[in-house]
Amino acid sequence: MKQNDALALDVRVNPTQSGDKVKAYTAKITIYPVGAVGFYIPSILHTDDTVKVETTLAEIGEKIATWTATKKGKEIPLSDAITGTLTNEGGNIRFKDKGEYILKCSFTDDGGRTYSYEQAAKVYPIPTVTYTQPKLIHTDTKVAINTTGTDLDGLSLEWLVDNSFGYQDWDTFVTGNLNNEGGNIYFKRAGIYELVARTTDETGRVFLFEPKNKTEVLPVLTLGFELPEVAYTDTQIDIRTSGHNNTLPMEWSLTKNGKSIAISSATDGELNKLGGKVRFTSHGEYVLTAKMVDLLGRSYSHSESITIMPIVDFAFTMPTTVHYGKSFEVAISKSQHTEKANAVWTLSKNGESCSYVGELSKNGGTIAINDIGEFTLTAVVTDILGRECRYSQSITLTNTLPVISEVNAVPTRTVKDGKFLVKISANATDSDGDTTTLEWQGRTEGDYYAVGTHTIKVRAKDSTGAYGEWINKTFEVINAAPTISAFTASPTRTVKDGKFLVNITANAADADGDDTTLEWQGRTEGDYYAVGTHTIKVRAKDIAGAYSEWVSKTFTVVSNKPTVTLTATPTRTVKNGKFLVNISTTSNDADGDAITLEWENKAADNYYAVGTHTIRVRAKDSTGAYSEWASKTFAVANSAPTRPVITRTPNGNCVAPGTAVTITASSTDADGDAITYVWENRPAQSHVYPLGKNVVRVKAVDSTGAESPWSAIVFFVADGNGSGGMTLTGPDSTILENGIEGATITKYTFTVPPVSGHNGNDYGRVRGYNVLTKQWDQLDYGTTSNGITFEKSLNSGLYSKLEFYYYTNHSCMYQKSNITYSVEYFFE
Template sequence: MKWKGKNVCIMVLVFCFLMIGNAYSSAKQFPDAVNHWSEKAITRLATKDVISGYPDGTVRPDGIVTRGQFASILAKSLGLDTSKSEESQPFNDIYHHWSERSIKALVQSGIIAKADYEGNFKPDKPITRIEIIRMMVRASGKSDEAKRTNDNTGFADEADISRADRGYVIIAKQNNIIAGYPDNTLRPKSEATRAEAFQLIDNQMRQNQKLGNEVPPIDGSDDYGSGASSSPNSYPDAQIDFELSNTAHTDTEISISPITQYAQTLKWSLAKETEDGVQVPVDISQVIKGSLSQSGGKITFKESGKYTLTAITENYSGRETKCSKGITVYPVFIPKFDLSEYSYIDETINITVNPEFNDVDIVWSVTKEGKDEALDTVIDGSLTNSGGSITFKEKGTYALTATVTDTTGRSFTCSKEILVYPVISPEFDLPEYTHTDKVVNITIAPKLDGLDVVWTATKDGKETAIDKIIDGSLTSTGGSITFKEKGSYAITATVTDATGRSFACGKGILVYPVPSLVFKYPATAYTDSNIIITQTAEMDGLIVEWLVESTSGPLDWNDYIDGTLDNDGGTIQFKQEGTYQLTAKVTDKTGRVFLLNSESRIDVYPVSDINITLPAKAYPGETVSVNVSGDNLNNLKCQWSIAADGGNPEEYESHVSGTLSDDGGTITFAKMGSYALTATFTDKLGRAFTCSKVITIYPIPDMQISLPKLAYSGDAVSVATEESGLKGLNAVWSISIDGGPEVPYRQYASDVLTSTGGEIRISTNKTIAVKLTASVTDENSRTFTFSSNTISIKPNIICSFAAPSSVHTGESFSVTMEEVSGLEESNITWSLTKDGSLTDYTGSLSNNGGNITINDVGGYTLTAAVTNSEGRIFSYSENIAVTNTAPNAPEGYATVTRTAKDQMLLVNITASATDPDGDDVIYEYEDQSEDGYYPLGSHTVKVRAKDSFGAVSSWTEINFKVVGSAPSTPVITRTPDGNSVAPNKPITITAASTDLDGDTITYVWEGRQAETSAYPLGRNTIRVKAVDSTGMESPWAAIVFFVADSNNGGGMTLSGPESVIVEKGIECATITEYTFSVPPVLGHSGSDYGRVRGYNILTDTWDQLDYQSIANGITLSQKLTAGVYSQLEFYYYTNHDCMYNKSNITYSVSYYFE
């Protein structure tokens, strides 16, 4: 509310300043501006209607100016249209502020930057000098220039000026908008006075008109403006600026032209930065070439380094102004190296760079015949900052360049030319060796540019005329030759270039002779024949390697021939039939192979090999397989014969049935005995090949085994046998269960079986199919097996179980199977009997037992019975006793909650009881409400326990009380909270109360239309009380306020010297707070006063509560003790009629109800 009051006051003052100021605009004179240093600026601005002054006729030049006030004055001075601003709200805190339109117009024009204020402009906060400077520079259209400028401002308190603001200060200074204080300070963060704001705006307006600017006088006070003094005892500061590039070199001439204003003298100084980064003054004449005067000059730095050049000026009062610029001077890098005038492509060139470069790198480049080439494509080797060793790859005219580029991007080069000659070599190739029967082709590889080749030769190390050792000729391009004799030769080609340098190429070659050989062998042979080879040869010491081939091509010697041949021949034997030819192979030292063939061939015939495959033994009636295999049997026919028991061979059909062919066949012997089977093959030359094998035929035994069809586990089973041909052989018995594998019968059966049978017993827990097998083995280790018929052996069924001997009635108990076997596909049938008769139970029992419940007390027998597939019954029984006991009396509890319904509270009632048998119990209640809710007061509820079988306990009483307390008196909050609210303005009214029990609170209102609503003109009374969920109510609370404005009324309009308005109170309530307001009227200043009186119900008297004398309007407010005052009288007196019918008297009060 206090901020609202301040805002209203500020709005009234500004309104007076803007509106009533018109009454003073004609005079353009302000008594408090006379003889003030800013008088002229104030007069000019008033004349142009930029400012109007206060209603009392003053302008208050030494007062602080706020952001909103300066925005209004600046917008006027610029002639901005503030009535049509389309800018959305740029700041959160200017809505409905009197300067809102001016602020928005300046933001829209780019003069106020939203980024400077982070969302809140704070229009009533004093504005600083640097804020004004920013706005003035932006208004001049030089904002971008200011952002790019960041030099020294020249003010003594430059440290207080941020880097971002320095450009604005410099531009404002250059454009004569500001000049600073006489002590050369700017004081950027200081709050600006109205005079300073007027002077700055006047400076800018006059600058736009190309006029001079006004400055404050030098009187030692702190209330200086922004310009320089117009007093005859002060001079403006000298101004100096000059251009200086950021970088230069020691060979760069720099032109400096200073720009000065108000300067009496100008001198120059120079400082150089040390390795530690400190600027140290230096003698300018020792460091530069050239000179600097008041008009500048041209200079060249002698040495590299970082320098600061400073221009120092004095104004006419002797005060100095400095301007400093920095420059970095770089040295001149000139790489130097030497390069010979010419070279050859086979020569290495050493290049040394002087001086060596450490801080920068040399970039090497090359041209060939005037065209740029990549360095690595024309040279071998590498070049660095110190040089290097290189070799040119090709002939040509080259220019090699070293380039150095410093950090400024300036490049320095050194280039040298060189002529590179080729290496001329008459290159040619010779094979390492040749023979006297081969032609050798020689070709000179490179072009020799018309130079002649001279050919020379040596043989076995001695020089010889080349035409004596070869057939053919050699020229400058080569030729084709044949060597006449074997030997070691060297051929040399020599050329001489124009400079007299000779180039030669020599190559060696070995020349070998051609060998000869003649040999013979027979025309035919067999694979078991020895063949003698004879031959004559002239080998010159070479070794003969013999080869064999057939009509289809070369063959491997070891695969086809036994025996070896040498230079003198030898004896061999062919391994396979075929037509062959022998070849003598000779390889000389060069690896050349000579193949010497005989014109004749040899035909070799095979020797047949026969093998018969058949078993060594068999039995009468069995099929015997006979297989014939061997080598070289193709197209040959076979003759078969059999000799029985050592007799003579006979046709095989006389002893066997079946068929035998050239490949064998299958036969069957009818009788036992020993037989020799013979196969005979005859080739086309009449040579016979035979093979015989012996087989023995043995007799076959027999046995029949019989078993009964059915038996039970553990019963004796009779095994009967009938046999023939065993001849004392022992039987080995095995058993198979359910068609499974055969195992020794003793794994399943007891007792003993022999070849004549016997008796066995088998135990099982399931039905099984049993089959017996007897095995006998004869002298040949052949085993004969004999199987019985299948017998079915069934198990004896066991179904024992465990059950408790005593249980509680209705209690489920477990029946647990103890030993169960032999059930197979059968199921257990369960039965329960009492006194010999069948009875019922609940639950279920299966082959795995189960859980059942018996609901009646007594003695019972539970029986499990199984009938197998053959109709045989097996059973097992247990006896069970069933009992029951009633529950104990319960304990009862009541818990009162604050959960409310229909002004009653929820009570949670619970009970707890035990049952001796552990039965589940339920609870029965008397006098219990249906929904659990009870009104305030005392209550009794009864409860008893009942078990699941109907047995009940005795009753237990539960006593409890339901209590509550009323909520506190509500506190009313109204927004806005002034005693007077403008018509149609929404008003938010809320209330807050607390309840000691934490019950939910609702509010009952009187006079409130809605939480937020506009209210009618005049006095409005709002009452409220709090009601909790149990229906308990708080005392009433009430407020009174007015809706009023100066045009439409709503309060009491002041119409005479005395005005009284009475708040008559509310029944049963007293007043605890009031606010009394009489708004001021523009231009009124009188001997007014206000008073508040209260009716004291304790003394039945009117007490004066407040009094204040005032010149124009009043606001009185006070908090009062509750229970004392029931009515209030508000009184205002004015001695001047200028307030009549212009001011509404309003008040607001708060009430307290007992």
């Protein structure tokens, strides 16, 4: 048999042990070889890709492989998915539509076992794009590109332009943009262009769409020339065309006053495509037009309008000699093309413009000249464009000069602003009988003149403006300066704002009898002066402003400073904790002026706190003069009472219950002030205190409120049976005195009374808490057989707490011996 053929076996099983019964078993088994299926297709395809499928099928034998296709999770007929045939050897196929497919090959062997293999492939479509281009356009033609496409979902078209020399920069040749739907564009330059679209799908495959349509783009031609708005029949006009003037043949045409005419009938000269030089032979309104036509029949033309003006010709006549002020006629001798022109007449003398009386127009007129000499009359006729026609004629006018017959100048004593009024007059005559006016030189406003010699001039002017000769007149204005006749300055003791009144007087005289006023230097407002030497000056001024010489007066204002002395004596008179100080002063003023005092650091009621004080005083007189400051330093002293010494009776550390305890205190005051005592926990000097520990405090206060430090004592009220103190209850007994805040202990007593019949190995101990070392120090220690007593004085500022301890090993003292102690405190 072959290696891969099915194998049929007979199997027999015999028993290996003997028994009552022996049986044999047989069975037939068929063994099939293991098959396999395999093939390959690309995972990414397009609908125009033909794929050769090669299979690898093992142990298929005579079986026929089954091919199936799945799309979107559903099995579809193989013929709907591909073109071509698939067999056991594979085959050439092409997917019909885009999508995601699974191609599967399988077979089942004789044993009923199925073998299969499947492979997925994503099939992409082949996009299509169609569009058209116009064949012939201009650069200003809007080109509409309308696209029709398929399978462009998710793809973007990129547009290219080819100008027969390959692809070019889009923005250089095209205005506008195209997308998948096309769009509107303009070609910027003349030429032949092809539009190409392309896109790239997600596989990276590039699709190029070239319909092979081409567009020929013609340029938009320009044509231009310029004409002046206005010209004259004698103006030669140089016309130069611009733009595409040398591209096509050019035709010229002309209209006059709205009607077409032959160019040769109205101009001299020739025009071609570049222009030319022409002159219009008659006036009127013209329109000149140049025109070109391109291949598409598009016409390009340019027109310019021009107004041709006629030339104005104008002249007039008038007399050559006229008497001053006499009217004469200006007659028009020539007037051509002046209908729309404007005439301006000017009269000049020696090149300077002057006026005339009357009116002139384009038709002439009658005028008079009120002046003498040589004159020129000019007519300037200007057309609507400003072109002028000038014509002039000369004329001479004559006149006789006026003369001055009399001049007077008489000074007076009338004054204004320091000047004197002078009465001035003059008369003039004119042989022609013309009206005359007078002109002056050296004459002032209002005819007021300063003191001195003055010369004035006058001349006559007739109605023609002609002047006679100047006539001079000299006169003198006289004035004598005033003088100061009396001047006094007397100081007084009248004072204001620290200054003294000075009585000041002065008199003046004037030789001309004029009124005078006085002017001062150094004189103060109200004539009040500070202490010291002062100089004032005065001068007189008359009505003409003439001044006398300055006269000086020197005077001295005297004022002596006041003096003051000061004493300050502290007393023991007290108010609100402060001491009265007796303060007194003695002041004097040599001038007898009233005096006031000014203080520094002086209390209003003269009561001062304990300490050193300095006060100052100075005197001020009625003139405001101050003395030197007088100062006095004094000390207000006060000593607090001494720390009280407490006395207790009875004075043992243990007082029997019900016993009246008398507690007193004594303190001294270095200043001799009265002392009062402030107690704590002492209801009365003699008082029965309760059982147990009692603390009494006291401080001394003097009459000024100064306080001594506190003093305190601690004692017990107890009996021998254990009432009031601490009874021994065991071998170890401790009493802790926790102290008083702000105080240290200076004395203590500690007593454990003996108990009758007791004899043991006892001992006692006292320890103190050291505020400096923060540790407990042993202060007393002693052994005993029955009871113990300690008493000690301590330095202040050292111990703030005490621990009293007693040890006994016999119970016979328990509940019988009452421990007591006393303590004295020192307050810092």
